[in-house]
Amino acid sequence: MRSKILRCESCARYTLKEICPSCGGRAIASKPARFSPDDPYGRYRRALASEAE
Ligand SMILES: [Zn+2]
Secondary structure (H helix, E strand, O other): OEEEEEEEEOOEEOOOOOEEOOOOOOOEEEEHHHHHHOOOHHHHHHHHHHHOO
């Protein structure tokens, strides 16, 4: 199981701990924008799926 990469809200440092080792601020999970509804690969997959029907 992989560790989640967190990012400090205060200094934007990446860390694996919930408390930033650099400034002691709160670290939160950074969300990748990979699964946006209009990503080109998702559109491509939907086009293939409709052709297969
Ligand atoms: Zn910090």
